[in-house]
Amino acid sequence: MPRSTALRRTSPVAGLHRRRLSFAEVLAQSVSALAPSAAMVTTPGIVLVGSGVATLPAFLAATVLVLLVGWCVSVFARRMAAVGGVYSYTAKGLGPAGALLGGWSLVIGYAAVSMSALTGCALYLAALFGLSGPWIAVLVLLVGGLAGWCTVRGMQLSARVALALEVVSIAVVLVVLTVLVVRADGGPGTAAPVVDGDVRWSGVAIGVVLGVTAFMGFESAGTLGVEAQRPLLAVPRAVLWTPAVAGVLFLAAAAAQVFLLRQAPLEVLMSPVPISALSADIGWISQLLDVGIAASFFACVTGSTNALARVLFSMGREGVLSARLGRTHRRFGTPWTALLVAVPVVLGVPLIALLAGAAPRSVLTGTLTVSAFGYVLAYVLVCLAAPLFLRRIGELTRGPLAGGLLAAGLWTLVLVVAGTGSSWQNGRWLAVVFLAALLPGVLWLAWLRWRRPGRLRDVGVYDEPTVDSVLPGSLAA
């Protein structure tokens, strides 16, 4: 079989700052996009309502499901340093059509979660300063502007900011949970029957689906293939460590909340942030918590926007979208044109929704739900792509074949439960919103296939080795 060993002189994704980020900074990308502390205080309460006694097993199952995706992603991340993350990986297994479906879905996921985190950050900052109403829209504008500036100014800056904010906010949440558990001494409260509620399969399934949404964004280190030092080691490690550590944090937070909420009144359990309601009598704790959650949400805005811009950048370099999206800033080494497109959208949608009179909390949960659909579809496709990719390069073994198929099957189930589950807020209506957002991508794909098939040829660009990366003289030019 003829083999292409021809090497280019420059990488097709040149222009980003190469090999700058340490492992901690790569990890920060995944952790910030996942926003663990916000999920630690909000998700367990929601899962408890549906899953009752099965809450902890539901979180455990969610962790395992996410680790399966992480493992499939690491199959690619060990072999290619991509900028489009899961999108570029999918391309190497499923080809352009599957990649574009997954990639557009991922774009929706990253964009919607950025909007959600932006609204969340504004909401908690407003609570901290006792502001409300139009101030939240003003805060969205300010926070979004600041986050956008961080992302354009440099990947290292935003990674370091995110790392610092995440360390602070996780520490805050752990301190608050510890204080609450230590001082708890009451008997069972009115929420106890729900907390110890019977296990119903539908409830557990919804619990697992809600649980996995808490992890989304963990794969975004895959967009740092150029910028990371030793990306083929750092990226797979970040993609596997992030869900493992987050899983432990979520289980600990869920266990603490099961214990605490059993003693709480039912209104507390049904409130958006039960921990906040539990600690309402200690002023400094709820303020500290607001600071922690706002910090986590801010890091999530920068993390998700960075990932979003890098997927768009890859599409620009491939020619799938306008080549202008593939430009990089000469001094900062960031995909600034892609950011310039992404940031106004991320800012604009929640701003318009808020100005049109939507409740901030519905904007937060609505965009989060839409993003979850985006991520899950992208995950299904990347899991399916992993064994196909390995077969194509002749490295398929039994493990990845079984793992990839199992993961794709289970995540399809997650997608079905999410799409048909009626018990989560406006689930079906938001599924329609997601499909509507997916439609332009599908139509664009169809048009390219029909009229411009050449523009699909380069789908899946990554940081290829160049003439300079091989031993001089070892390869005939």
Place this chain on the structure above:
Amino acid sequence: MPADRGLTGRQPTAVQSALSVLECVASLGAGVTAKEVALALDMPPATAYRLLNLLVGEEYLVRLPDLRGFALGRKVAGLAGAIAPVRVPRAALAVVHALRSQVRAGVHLVVYTATTLRVADVDPDLPLASVELVERHLHASAAGRLLLGAQPEWRDLLPPSRLARLTAATLDRPDGVDAALAAVRTQGWAGQAGEVHEGVACLAVPVRSDGGLLVAGVVVTSARAVVPAEHLAAAQRCVAELVPLLS
């Protein structure tokens, strides 16, 4: 970042296997696939794939753009450069000696591989204060900056955490090194004053092969604290004579 996770000193077999994989890619040639490596070494495929990925991660191997084939990475030059004795043709040494008789400064010859620098000939009358410092602290010495300037990304060779501060004047910030290397690339030679030792300056002029590959460098050191630019023209003439002898 710990480099040896999953492959500790307590697993000699793993190290042997990894080295045999490296050797196999070297002997079978660029473009060899993972399956062919596993077959040639009679190794379970999953083990071979894991070791290949590890060696690619450490950049001793490169996965070619078809994602199937492997080739030796640039980093291997570092291994070979450190092992092989430095050999310089007598004619080239004679050219360097001639320069020594012309200038009142120390004249030294360094040779390069893709990723390493070795001092090949030290001026016997005005020796380098420390050969080790020049070979190790590539960001501080003029000869080292030629090597860093020839890298696609100098951070691969010298992680910013290892930018040692040898004197008060040493460039120890990554953006400072970026600027210095940009200057090296535009002016075609490198110089430094007081960055390796207080009060000692040097300049280095590159000897390049026809393909533009950096193969050697002529270093002129001065005991004054300014870059000895007055010797630049002489050093450049010397380099012009060395090009056919060394490349």
